Amino acid sequence: MPTLTIKIPLFEPTNVKKEMYETMRSNFSDACNQAIQLKKDDSKMKASEIDKQLGHFLLPSTLVQEARKLAVSRYQDWNKNKKTKGFPRFKKKISIPFNNQNWRLRFDNGFLKLGIPTLEEGNLTVDKYVPLKTNNYSLFWVNFLLHGEMDKKSKFFNKSYETISKPRKSNGHLFFKNGKWFFSFVISFVSQNEVLHSKAIGVDRGLKYIAVAGDSETGDYLHFDGKNIGHIRRKFSRLRRILMKNRNLKALKRLENKEQRIIQNWNHVISKQIVEFAQKCGASIIKIEDLSNIRSMKKFWKSADRNINSWAFFDLELKLTYKAQLAELVVQKVNPFKTSQECSKCGNTKKMNRRGSLYSCSCGYKKNADVNASFVISTRPSINENLTAA
Structure with a gap:
C-alpha cells in the first residue's frame, strides 16, 4: 500500500502553546526512558502496569500509551540484538507521536487547523485546534484526505492517481526543527483493485x-x-x-x-x-x-x-x-x-x-x-x- 508523508508548520503558535509543546516533548522523552527501564527490570511486566507507573508524568493518557508502546518496541529490538547494541535511551528532542485516531484536521475561518490531545484541560474542542501554515501542495492532499476527491485541475494531479479510490490517514508526529514546530502525518492509499479483493x-x-x-x-x-x-x-x-x-x-x-x-x-x-x-x-x-x-x-x-x-x-x-x-x-x-x-x-x-x-x-x-x-x-x-x- 503506497504512502505519502505531509509536513506542515504550525502557523504562529503563541508562547503559551510553544511552552506547552516543549513540556510535552520533555515529559514524553522521560516517560519513554522510564518505560524502557521498567521493561528491562521486568520483561514480563504488563502494559497496564507500565501505564500505571507512568501515570505521574504530565501527559495526556494517549501519549502515556504511545510512550509505553515506543519503549516496548525499542526494548524488544534491543533484546534481540543486545550483544551488538547498547541499551537505548531516548533524546530530549524526540518527536511526539499520535496514532491515527488521536489527531484531526478541519477547515475553520479560512485556516486548516489541527486538533491533538495536549495538556489543556477538558475535551478537545474546536477552540483548542491550532492553525497550520499550508501551501498549494499540502492543500491538494489534505482536501483529498478530508473529502475523498482530487482536484483534477491542480498542477499536482497526475493521471496515475485515478486508480486511487480511498485515502487513509495514518500516524502523525509533532516535532521541533530549525526554530519551528511542525506536524507531519502519513496518508496511505488504497487502489480500487485492493478494495475489491480485501x-x-x-x-x-x-x-x-x-x-x-x-x-x-x-x-x-x-x-x-x-x-x-x-x-x-x-x-x-x-x-x-x-x-x-x-x-x-x-x-x-x-x-x-x-x-x-x-x-x-x-x-x-x-x-x-x-x-x-x-x-x-x-x-x-x-x-x-x-x-x-x-x-x-x-x-x-x-x-x-x-x-x-x-x-x-x-x-x-x-x-x-x-x-x-x-x-x-x-x-x-x-x-x-x-x-x-x-x-x-x-x-x-x-x-x-x-x-x-x-x-x-x-x-x-x-x-x-x-x-x-x-x-x-x-x-x-x-x-x-x-x-x-x-
Whole structure:
C-alpha cells in the first residue's frame, strides 16, 4: 500500500502553546526512558502496569500509551540484538507521536487547523485546534484526505492517481526543527483493485442474537445474545404502559431517557467488539445488510418479536460505521435478500433449509442460522459494487 508523508508548520503558535509543546516533548522523552527501564527490570511486566507507573508524568493518557508502546518496541529490538547494541535511551528532542485516531484536521475561518490531545484541560474542542501554515501542495492532499476527491485541475494531479479510490490517514508526529514546530502525518492509499479483493467479515442483525459477526474464511464468529436485551425491553414496555395509564408524563420521559442510555451503551459495546473482531481476523471491510426498509415489515412480525422494532438497529449501524472509520476499516452494505436461506458453503438457497435457529443444507452443511447468515453476508458484493457493475 503506497504512502505519502505531509509536513506542515504550525502557523504562529503563541508562547503559551510553544511552552506547552516543549513540556510535552520533555515529559514524553522521560516517560519513554522510564518505560524502557521498567521493561528491562521486568520483561514480563504488563502494559497496564507500565501505564500505571507512568501515570505521574504530565501527559495526556494517549501519549502515556504511545510512550509505553515506543519503549516496548525499542526494548524488544534491543533484546534481540543486545550483544551488538547498547541499551537505548531516548533524546530530549524526540518527536511526539499520535496514532491515527488521536489527531484531526478541519477547515475553520479560512485556516486548516489541527486538533491533538495536549495538556489543556477538558475535551478537545474546536477552540483548542491550532492553525497550520499550508501551501498549494499540502492543500491538494489534505482536501483529498478530508473529502475523498482530487482536484483534477491542480498542477499536482497526475493521471496515475485515478486508480486511487480511498485515502487513509495514518500516524502523525509533532516535532521541533530549525526554530519551528511542525506536524507531519502519513496518508496511505488504497487502489480500487485492493478494495475489491480485501478480506471482509459479515454482520447479521436479528432477534435471538442482536448481532453476529462472522469470518467465512476461518469459520470464526462473534455473537451477542439478545435474551438480556429482550428482558430489559419487555420490562420497560410494561412500565411504560403503567405510566401512560396513570398519565405520569414526567416519569415517562425519565424512563424513555434511561432506556435510550441503555440502548446506546449496548450499541457502543457491540460495535467496539465487532471492530476488534474484524481487526483480529485481518479484515479491512465490515459488511452489513441494508435494512433501510425494515420498519415497513413491522406488520408481519409476531408479538413476541416486538424487540426488533424497539431495538436501535440504526444506532448500532451508526456507531459501527464511525468506530470502523477510526480503525481504518470500511463498512459496506449488501442486499439482505434471503441471507438467512442461502448456504454459505455451496450457495444453495431454500426456505426449508432454515429450521428455527438451525441451518441445514442438502450438501451436508449444518450451522447456527445466524452464524451462517453472517458468513453469507461477508461474501456478498456491496450494493455500490453492484451499481458499478451495472
